Amino acid sequence: MKVVSGCFAGIHCTYKKGHNRVDEIQRLVREGKAIPVCPEQLGGLSTPRPPAEIIGGDGDDVLDGKAKVIDIHGKDVTDEFISGAEEALQVALSIGATEALLKESSPSCGSCKIYDGTHTGKKKEGIGVTTALFRRHGIIVASEETWNEEEKTE
Template sequence: MILVSGCLCGVNCKYNGGNNLDERVLKLLQEGKAMPICPEQLGGQATPRVAHEIIDGDGAMVLDGKARVLSPDKNDDATEEFLKGANEALNIAKSIGAEYAILKARSPSCGFGKIYDGTFSGNKKDGNGVAAELLYRNGIKIFTEETLEEFFSKENNK
């Protein structure tokens, strides 16, 4: 079973109430190969919700207590919710025996390799989101919708 970001399956769980439907990910769900999750909702965030970005670091630094997940005005600190959601996502991954996760690129929860830089300007920096980092630390191979070709080539070579 593959853990996938719910927004990629068309679930309206994105911060603005929308989704990021990717037909390839939806097909995995329809074939019974994927389990959709939204770490931000699992952590207690409402939908829609204020956008958040990781300030002064990345998901690894959030997990290590050295960075925070904040709103643009810095008044809404959602670090604890993001940590809770990451842990819940890991619990689900373990319960379904997930070896892989396909997560939403650049997200402060799900981004892998690149995330938004914390300035809310659309700029990106190297790093992982909080849930992606925790899953990765626990041996789950992470892909995003931007690296799906690599995922499918690995699956076909099994």
């Protein structure tokens, strides 16, 4: 059983109230092989919501209190991102998930890169808050960009 970003399952939960549906991942959810989560919604953020980026590091730094998640209006939403990551982790643990497929570049879900904190659309190497927490608990995280083709048929 896997945890997947809710937007991959066609749920309108992105900050713009859109989705990032991936047919193969949506199929896994339909077949009961994956559970969708949106850490940002689980943390209490609205949909739609102002875009947010990690300032001063990446998801590990946020969990360690060394970086913040700030929305485009300057509001600190760090607590919501941490709370959402913790809620998503509880879902993952409750279903015995050992793997997650999460949205690349997201400040919650990025597994290789995230936006650089300047709100200019530029990206940097780094991971999101939920990915950092999942990895600290032994959950393997991949994205739609790194997901192994063989896994798509599982």
